[in-house]
Amino acid sequence: MTKNLNLWVIPLLPLIGAAINGLFGRRFKNALVSAVALLFTGVSFGWAAWAVWTAWPGSGIALPHIETLPFPWIVAGNFSAPFGFYLDQLSMVMVLVVTGVGFLIHVYSVGYMGHEGGYYRFFSYLNLFMFFMLTLVLANNYLLMFVGWEGVGLASYLLIGFYFLKDSAANAGKKAFIVNRIGDFGFLIGMFLIVQHFGTLNYDSVFNALKDAAQFPVDPGWGWLTISAICLLIGATGKSAQVPLYVWLPDAMEGPTPVSALIHAATMVTAGVYMIARSHAIFNLAPHALELVFVIGCLTAFFAATMGVAQTDIKRVLAYSTVSQLGYMVLACGVAAYAAGIFHLMTHAFFKALLFLGAGSVIHAIGGEQDMRRMGGLRKKIPVTFWVMTVATFTIAGFPPLAAFFSKDEILSGVYASPHAGHLLWAIGVITAGLTSFYMFRLWFMTFFGEYKPEADLGDAHLAPAGHAVAAAHGSSGHAASQADDDHGHGHSGVHESPWIMLAPLVILAALSIVGGWVGIPRILGGHNAIEHFLAPVMEPSPGAIQAQELVKNVPNATEIAHEYAEAHPNAAEVKTSTEWVLTGISVAAAALGLFLAWLLYYKRPELPDRITAKARGLYLLVLHKYYVDEGYGALFVKPLLALSTVVLWRGMDQGLIDGLVNGAGSVSKGVGNELRRMQSGNIRSYAAWVVVGGAAVVAIMIWLGVR
């Protein structure tokens, strides 16, 4: 008897919370609003934990555990999409991450948003987001997942545009939504193809069907399987901000910081990776698609990292780092190391959320200032935040004991081992790792070391106006808002540590980002890679990836098999362990190099960066302006679209055709009327003439008929 976990409670609770806050929030006091929000999210987290605990593998409940609600949702002919919930190892991880990190961020935002306007609105949106994310994660078919997918897009739009009075925020929200929609378009096409070929969208039936290789052989060329995989990939790039459709994430920083933390670091952006991981069976049978995946992943990782280096806004740096880390995850999925990808996703959720919340706390501390050049020397003023940020920075850079070291290493080794162009990708990966640690430590040094210079002139004209305006605008709103409750004078003099309600989640996250990695310690370092085994049943290896598995990973049942294997193939193992060590060493070295450079440029000799930028003017500008991608898109798509719609649709069609027709009909009848009016001249003899002509005509016709 499979125990009924009624999983539907988990997403429903945040929905109820959102409804209550949304409908009655205006009349509630802030405390009550936050109480409601926290209560429902907390209970949902508890329920999820209980559900995961009861359904833990080996606890008698067969995974994947599917529960479908009784009432039908969409039934059309033989196609039906029920309200079904799907719990297996992958969704367990995701549920825990989403509810856990989500709850912590809720707690944090109680403090952070305390003195902002529209408090109840913020929390109802946040709860709404939780509802949609949980639906996405727990759905048992692509359609319900798509509902979550769109819902999450909506929530991100609402939250990015929270300060809707600011044009830039509204535009950013709009941009995020539109870019996501473009991605969703691809996802839809993919779903259509799946429906066409499988007749259903339910995961279990699709993946079981894919198992028998006879009916669905590996798709060598560009068959429909590859196409559908690519379409799913497009959806993922849209949602997880990969190369072509990443432009919305940096602008999404317009929203309040907890939003960026929750949505643009921990949960929403990972949806794409989750989707790829979830539909790994499809991708495994489409090698070309996989190639495309890891190409995009690698590109995104590298470029985002380079862009991150030149940013001066603290949140933008973190945004680009998110994009680059997501690039890593997609790269992992690309080389069929899905487990590694998910592992990195989990650890990333912890330290990236921590980084964002830390940055939020910093911004909160100095009264809303986001530009790093105006920060400095905050080490002593906000010590707790400093230590928490230090942990996060060292984690993301990839230093050994911390979480990211393990997950990133997993990915790099997976990449290294992958048969097609593994070594090149690995090289790029390591360079990106170096860059990542460089710009993180740059941020670290600029924010916490040196002296506090609130009035630093941001005179560098070449800075993108948007950024500048944003900072100023946000600053003012921040000032205004903080002015409201911050009694002691102008913001800069009153640098104060954030209240404990904000610091507690930071500390927890810091602990998690330290501990998080230990779950997946690789075999060579003594661990038995628990996360790997945990996810293995979900991620049965694709044919293409089997060699990689043998090279790097042993079979699921613990180290003894590994040892036998090692004896059986000594050299493979040898090669394997020695290369393993080498890889790990190189990645740590890259991280250290990044630290040293950052220390050198931003602590030791702060004037160096200006000299370097002066020398490599062109390159610096290029990077600063984010390779002119936004402008490119604008010119390539937006302007022609606008031109098309004004010239062709509006002027040509609407004005010319439709109005033309309508007015034309009017003027034609007027003209005809005018002509005929002359007939009624009152001149009797003209009437006579017409009568005669008529008579003649009738006679002629009759005769013609008669004679004929």
Added chain:
Amino acid sequence: MVHQVLFIVFGLICVAGAVNLLVQRHPINSALSLVVVMASLALIYLLLGAEFVAAIQVIVYAGAIMVLFVFVIMLLNAGSEERTRGSRIALFVGVPGVAALAGIVAWLLVHSGGQLGGVTISSSNFGETHNVARLLFRDFLLPFEVTSVLILIAIMGAVVLGRREN
């Protein structure tokens, strides 16, 4: 032979009267020429054996309607027509129309002239009053009554229109 001579004579009188109707400037002259036309038509009817119709033609047309016309012309005494430039349409559309009409009819008559037989001076009491009367009051009784109603309405109309608004 006599029939043809008489027909041609009366026909010519008819046409002459009709042309005179057009040519004359003063309506009284054209009215009288119309009376001549009607009288000659009455005679042609006699040729065709239609005695009753001829008599009625004389009494009703020549004797009543034309008298009415002459009476109105005398009463109004409007003088002869002045040469106002008439509507061009009448000339450019009407005249060709009539020409076309006449042409068509003439063509038809010439075309089918052959098949139609001749018309003889009927000696028998063909068009006598009692034959026409029997037909009129038996087969065509309803139209007869309807025309009487028509006449009644015409009389009322004439009275109402003719009355001087006081």
Added chain:
Amino acid sequence: MDTKTFIIVAVIKIALVVFIMLTGVAYTTWLERKLVGRIQNRWGPTRVGPFGLLQPLADGIKFILKEDMIPDNVHKGLFILSPMLALTMSLISIAVIPFGETITVAGYTTALQISGVTHADGLISDINIGLLIILGVTSVGVYGVALAGWSSNSKYSLLGSLRASAQMISYELALGLSLVGILLLSGTLSLRGIVESQSGTWIGFVPRWYIFPQIIGFFIYLLAAFAETNRIPFDLPEAETELVAGYHTEYSSMKFAMFFMAEYVNMFTVACLASLLFFGGWHGPTFSFLPPIAQALLPVLWFALKVFFFIFLYIWIRGTLPRFRYDQLMAFGWKFLLPLAIANIIVTSLIVAWGA
């Protein structure tokens, strides 16, 4: 009987009848002036010839010799045409009036009627719509009067002609309808046929004349006829007191004479018609002892007597009755005579239908 002889006979008959008619007209004028004179207790013309018998001749010569003056800005054509029109229209009706049975002269028998035709089998037939023709001609006769007044371009004559034509049009109706009674009884439109149908007698001595069954018809006819000929009670058009001479004011000499003759010929026509339709035409007691030629002419004598009676009636009435006012005249015509005539027709047709 070939056409040549037919034409000769016709010409002779026409000449004879016209001559008799005109002299009759002339001497009617004399008779009228003598009678009116006697009525008004004076002698009338006595100077010219014994008892003024040559007076008509003198008048004739006078009319012929007088200057034929045509006033200017007069519609010349119509001015001259209208008297001729009046005279010819009135003369035409004589052609249809039968005087008697037949007469054989020099072995050739012919009907005593201008338009009468004697067939080989002795049957006499005349125009079978004679009455209609007379009605037609009288209605066309209106033109003469109307045009005369209008063409002489003077107020009085115009007013006179308008009144005359209005009067004649209105009374024409009554005239026509009054005769319908007789048609119902006789069943034919030809005058000879009507006269034939009046031969014989009712209960012995009463002659079968239509005067007795159609007494109302007779009176309507008489009044309408008087109006048609513009004679005294209805002679408003040329009422001397009001319109100088009515429509023939501007006329002089011969044209005036024509109008005058036209009027008297009309009187004669009316008289003949009355005697034909109501007094049985030439039917009268026949005396066997007369020689054949006299025997043949006796009916004509009867007919002449009856006509003379009516002419006498005309003149008698002229001498006694005053003139109608115009509205009385019109009202009498439309509101009294016409309904009466229609009533008469209805009654007669009921009797005939009941009889059949």
Added chain:
Amino acid sequence: MVPLSWYLVLSAILFSLGVFGFLLKRNIITIFMSIELMLNAVNLSFVAFANFWHSHPAKLASGVDVVPLSGHVFVFFVMVVAAAEAAVGLAIIIAVFRTRETLNVDQVNLLKL
């Protein structure tokens, strides 16, 4: 024996003259008279055909044999209609003259009396 077509030609000529008068004349009464002329032309053809059917009995398409005298009856009805029309027409002409002081048809073009 006169061929029927002569009568029809005469009728056509009279009719055309009537239409010409109807078109070219400017005096309302003259126009009215030309209409009467047209009606008379039609009457002539009726009577001519009546005589023609009398001497050449024929059957209608529906099998009913043609009644020769119907021509005369029809002429009778035409006359009645013409009389009615003349009466009303002349009354209108008088009314027009009373307000317009002219009988010229070109001046009477205000679509009301």
